[in-house]
Amino acid sequence: MTHQGTAAIAVEGLTKSYGGTPAVTDLTFTARAGAVTGFFGPNGAGKTTALKVIVGLAKATTGRVLVNGTPVERTRPDARTLGVAIEPCGAHPGRTGRAHLTSLAALAGLPRRRVAEVLELVELDRAAGRRVGAYSMGMRQRLGLAAALLGDPAILVLDEPANGLDPQGIRWLRALVREHAAAGGTVLLSSHLLSEAAHTVDDLVVIDRGRLLHAGPLSALDPATSLEDLFFDLTERSAP
């Protein structure tokens, strides 16, 4: 795993435009190893767009992203370096969860035994033989997470991983990402669930309208200020 405290992901002056309209503008922040970084912003703020560029699924218009010090656009990190869960999970509804993960493992050159391991890790082992089309939203989230974990990567990038999970699932997810960070891994996750995130993240990145509003450790905040208060304060202040 990467050395604790170093920037596993560095986003530097990232702008991403679609047809001349910027979805993300001059965004700069880091996600360090050994920590969970929460990426927050209202609907349409640009979180998914930024995450797609970070993992190499979309190209930056200007600026760059470094993963372990290497520009992501030059060498897209493989499944052993970077695990990604960005909706939709890409599984064909007619395939079983196990078959989906088996083909992903084969494509990435990963041993087949990892499929059983990650299925157990995300607690989908009993549903692995069922068609993905019959999965609940929470089960599809778990399948997406299983895919991200296949290569046992040090870095996890998860877009709204708590969506569709029940309270027990949210607690399970929290334990999973906390353990990953405790083992020296890096987690960058977006979320709408601010109160839950307060229990999960070490560092905060808040954006609105594609621009950075705040980045820093949770511990630096006044304990009397809830994450929700901070979020509304920041986003209201940035309103045009």
Ligand SMILES: Nc1ncnc2c1ncn2[C@@H]1O[C@H](COP(=O)(O)OP(=O)(O)OP(=O)(O)O)[C@@H](O)[C@H]1O
């Ligand atoms: N492929 C695309 N083509 C054109 N515009 C896009 C594309 N993807 C995103 N956008 C636009 O970029 C902006 C940011 O969208 P994005 O999905 O990144 O926000 P988000 O913060 O993830 O939102 P949410 O919380 O609602 O998922 C929106 O205005 C969206 O319409």
